[in-house]
Amino acid sequence: MTETRNRRAEGIQIFFDEMKDASGAPRDPYAQYNEWFSGEDPKILLKKSSEAEAFFRRIGITFNVYGASEADERLIPFDIVPRIISAREWRTLERGIEQRVRAINAFLHDIYHRQEIIKAGRLPKEIVANNAAFLPQMIGVSPPGGIYTHIIGVDLVRTGEDDFFVLEDNARTPSGVSYMLENRETMLQMFPELFTKLRVQPVSSYPQQLRKSLSNCAPPGMRNASPTVAVLTPGIHNSAYFEHAFLADEMGAELVEATDLSIVDGYVAMRTTQGYQTVDVLYRRVDDDYLDPLNFNPNSLLGVPGIFDVYRAGNITLANAPGTGIADDKALYSYMPDIVEFYTGEKAILKNVPTHRCSDPEALAYVLDHLKELVVKEVHGSGGYGMLVGPAASKKELSAFAKKLKARPGNYIAQPTLALSTVPIMTKKGLAPRHVDLRPFVLVSPNSIHVTAGGLTRVALKAGSLVVNSSQGGGTKDTWVLGD
Amino acid sequence: MLGKTAGGLFWMFRYLERSENAARLLEAGWRMALTRSDSADTEWESVLTTVGARTAYNRHYDNYDAANVINFLLRDKENPGSILSMLEQARNNARLVRTALSREVWESTNECWMTLKSDLARPVPDRDLAAVLSAVRYRTAVVRGSLHGTMLRNDIYDFSRIGTFLERADNTARILDVKYYILLPSAAALGSSLDNAQWETILRSVSAYRSYRWLYPGDINAKGISDFLILDQRMPRSLAFCMAKIASHLENLEQQYGVRHESHDLSDRMLLDRKRHSVDRIFDDGLHEFLVDRIKCTSRLAAQIETDFRFYG
Numbered sequence: 001m002t003e004t005r006n007r008r009a010e011g012i013q014i015f016f017d018e019m020k021d022a023s024g025a026p027r028d029p030y031a032q033y034n035e036w037f038s039g040e041d042p043k044i045l046l047k048k049s050s051e052a053e054a055f056f057r058r059i060g061i062t063f064n065v066y067g068a069s070e071a072d073e074r075l076i077p078f079d080i081v082p083r084i085i086s087a088r089e090w091r092t093l094e095r096g097i098e099q100r101v102r103a104i105n106a107f108l109h110d111i112y113h114r115q116e117i118i119k120a121g122r123l124p125k126e127i128v129a130n131n132a133a134f135l136p137q138m139i140g141v142s143p144p145g146g147i148y149t150h151i152i153g154v155d156l157v158r159t160g161e162d163d164f165f166v167l168e169d170n171a172r173t174p175s176g177v178s179y180m181l182e183n184r185e186t187m188l189q190m191f192p193e194l195f196t197k198l199r200v201q202p203v204s205s206y207p208q209q210l211r212k213s214l215s216n217c218a219p220p221g222m223r224n225a226s227p228t229v230a231v232l233t234p235g236i237h238n239s240a241y242f243e244h245a246f247l248a249d250e251m252g253a254e255l256v257e258a259t260d261l262s263i264v265d266g267y268v269a270m271r272t273t274q275g276y277q278t279v280d281v282l283y284r285r286v287d288d289d290y291l292d293p294l295n296f297n298p299n300s301l302l303g304v305p306g307i308f309d310v311y312r313a314g315n316i317t318l319a320n321a322p323g324t325g326i327a328d329d330k331a332l333y334s335y336m337p338d339i340v341e342f343y344t345g346e347k348a349i350l351k352n353v354p355t356h357r358c359s360d361p362e363a364l365a366y367v368l369d370h371l372k373e374l375v376v377k378e379v380h381g382s383g384g385y386g387m388l389v390g391p392a393a394s395k396k397e398l399s400a401f402a403k404k405l406k407a408r409p410g411n412y413i414a415q416p417t418l419a420l421s422t423v424p425i426m427t428k429k430g431l432a433p434r435h436v437d438l439r440p441f442v443l444v445s446p447n448s449i450h451v452t453a454g455g456l457t458r459v460a461l462k463a464g465s466l467v468v469n470s471s472q473g474g475g476t477k478d479t480w481v482l483g484d
Numbered sequence: 485m486l487g488k489t490a491g492g493l494f495w496m497f498r499y500l501e502r503s504e505n506a507a508r509l510l511e512a513g514w515r516m517a518l519t520r521s522d523s524a525d526t527e528w529e530s531v532l533t534t535v536g537a538r539t540a541y542n543r544h545y546d547n548y549d550a551a552n553v554i555n556f557l558l559r560d561k562e563n564p565g566s567i568l569s570m571l572e573q574a575r576n577n578a579r580l581v582r583t584a585l586s587r588e589v590w591e592s593t594n595e596c597w598m599t600l601k602s603d604l605a606r607p608v609p610d611r612d613l614a615a616v617l618s619a620v621r622y623r624t625a626v627v628r629g630s631l632h633g634t635m636l637r638n639d640i641y642d643f644s645r646i647g648t649f650l651e652r653a654d655n656t657a658r659i660l661d662v663k664y665y666i667l668l669p670s671a672a673a674l675g676s677s678l679d680n681a682q683w684e685t686i687l688r689s690v691s692a693y694r695s696y697r698w699l700y701p702g703d704i705n706a707k708g709i710s711d712f713l714i715l716d717q718r719m720p721r722s723l724a725f726c727m728a729k730i731a732s733h734l735e736n737l738e739q740q741y742g743v744r745h746e747s748h749d750l751s752d753r754m755l756l757d758r759k760r761h762s763v764d765r766i767f768d769d770g771l772h773e774f775l776v777d778r779i780k781c782t783s784r785l786a787a788q789i790e791t792d793f794r795f796y797g
Binding site for chain 2: 057058059060236241245246248249253254255256257259260270271272273274275
């Protein structure tokens with residue numbers, strides 16, 4: 001690979017490619033795929049790419065862009081080259097994720113009860129006390145089954161053969177699982193022959209697992225003989241509405257909006273054609289703030305007045321529990337290795353990205369000096385908004401950001417620019433490497449933690465770009481975890 | 485089932501049916517305009533009246549020029565009753581009730597909207613009009629076919645069908661009412677057969693031109709057409725047919741839910757059959773009065789169903 005050699009000579013960073021090693025030979029997990037690919041006609045593969053787009057449009061797997069004109073529904077681009085992970089690699093990830101998720105639930109219980117971790121001096125008090133994601137209303141509340149985060153998405157990035165890092169945890173309402181499922185469906189339809197050659201672990205049981213997992217967390221005060229599960233959506237204009245409807249449909253649960261729900265005799269009930277029916281478990285895709293205008297944001301029209309009181313009385317399960325945002329807050333992120341160790345008594349299996357907390361004056365000085373090499377994130381931001389990627393920023397952008405940083409240092413954290421691994425995508429000129437991340441999905445119930453073997457691989461479609469968010473020009477790939 | 489879902493299904497199928505009916509009316513009007521330019525304006529006016537859009541149209545235009553009427557009814561976004569607006573409404577309702585629909589029904593509804601949205605993105609030139617109108621009928625037929633072929637026969641199906649037949653009954657009554665003066669025996673028309681092109685338009689508006697000729701061979705007259713569209717149980721767009729369907733789907737709901745509502749009684753009272761009704765009686769009492777009453781009752785029944793099954797909070 002002359003290009004690689006030239007780059008190395010110029011001192012340009014070399015990225016770990018998951019399909020091919022430095023010599024251009026396929027890595028083990030991709031060996032069979034590579035063999036298949038070299039026998040295919042690129043023209044036909046490109047045609048399949050456009051077929052995939054038509055397929056996604058027809059099933060309506062689109063997302064609405066906030067602020068865009070009415071009925072503007074966009075597709076997240078899908079790339080037909082799968083991201084492949086070996087069974088061995090996956091086992092490590094799985095163990096690491098389970099450990100992290102156990103720690104997060106223990107942390108949430110602790111932080112809303114005795115706050116041992118603060119008493120032990122492992123976490124500064126201010127970081128919780130002054131945090132908007134900490135929900136005082138949850139103090140002393142124990143959710144049914146002791147589970148806070150029924151559904152978690154853990155964002156991982158890779159920089160080398162054995163180097164995986166957790167970029168962030170999504171402990172509120174992680175989205176994207178419908179893409180994991182539909183991407184697989186699409187691949188099965190387009191390349192059935194590949195699935196007979198490679199032993200790809202299935203992901204299709206996720207909705208049933210989700211239903212089972214939610215049912216196992218039904219509240220002790222449940223009235224129905226078997227738990228009634230419903231999905232709460234903000235409505236058809238929400239950007240993730242497709243996913244809400246998809247999951248409800250696949251689980252066989254009702255998809256409700258706040259206007260369908262009322263509090264009847266101390267229980268949450270939905271208005272059906274035959275009167276009110278009690279809901280036992282509500283998988284809510286509405287943020288904490290909007291959940292209950294009586295207990296939280298009084299201006300919310302998306303919420304159910306009084307639902308939090310029913311929750312406190314133990315008569316409904318909310319998944320995820322209110323207040324879980326404190327666990328995935330970026331200000332807390334740098335403490336995660338300590339949190340894992342504190343609650344599990346083990347060293348964290350998955351690494352954290354080294355993080356500078358700009359609230360600390362020394363760290364701030366370092367960050368300002370090295371702004372060009374760092375990625376700076378807003379503590380409460382998401383979706384890739386309000387973020388600075390130092391190496392990609394212009395001088396003007398850097399100095400403007402430095403000003404913001406000095407004005408409110410506590411609002412930011414900074415991390416080294418990670419050399420994210422690449423996986424090729426299909427382009428008109430053939431395969432071309434692009435940076436990726438990975439979001440596996442985890443289901444938590446009192447008796448089990450289930451990590452679906454797969455996940456959502458997001459890919460930056462622009463050459464060289466490190467931002468994989470769909471709102472910023474990212475696409476997705478099917479993620480294959482191979483069997484033994 | 486959620487009350488909101490029942491309402492969403494009901495309206496989804498009303499909008500689909502209404503778009504299909506509007507396409508048929510446009511087709512019949514277009515044919516009339518092509519064959520008899522002297523009466524084209526009156527014809528377009530009556531099309532607008534039938535779909536209840538005349539007042540809205542007159543706010544925008546001061547003539548009944550074919551191009552304006554067609555554009556207004558086909559794709560004007562300002563007109564909530566344009567085919568494009570209604571298909572969008574149907575699709576929005578389908579999104580709302582996505583979990584109640586089979587994948588086939590959802591996809592055919594979504595494809596219907598996507599196809600027509602692109603077909604109707606720009607004004608439709610005369611030479612493409614027939615193809616576009618036939619696409620509306622074809623796409624809505626695919627949705628109906630998917631419903632038949634893939635959905636469980638439960639309350640979801642019942643609410644969908646009730647929406648369809650309420651809309652259809654309303655539509656057939658309106659078409660007849662707008663044209664009732666043609667059907668009335670006047671001095672000139674008495675005893676003679678009707679103006680050919682006029683009765684053809686009525687029959688074409690309900691896709692019944694050929695079937696009428698098969699079922700009523702020979703003389704074509706006012707009573708024959710009225711009997712066919714009001715009382716003939718074989719004709720899938722007749723009032724009698726629609727009312728019988730509504731009653732039977734309401735009965736299904738009564739059995740599934742074990743509750744009888746006011747809408748059940750109301751619908752039973754609206755049933756039409758030859759034992760109790762005859763076209764002679766209807767003509768004696770006044771066709772117009774009869775049709776106006778039917779239109780009122782249909783809308784009262786719709787409102788009662790909304791209340792009985794808790795469509796809204």
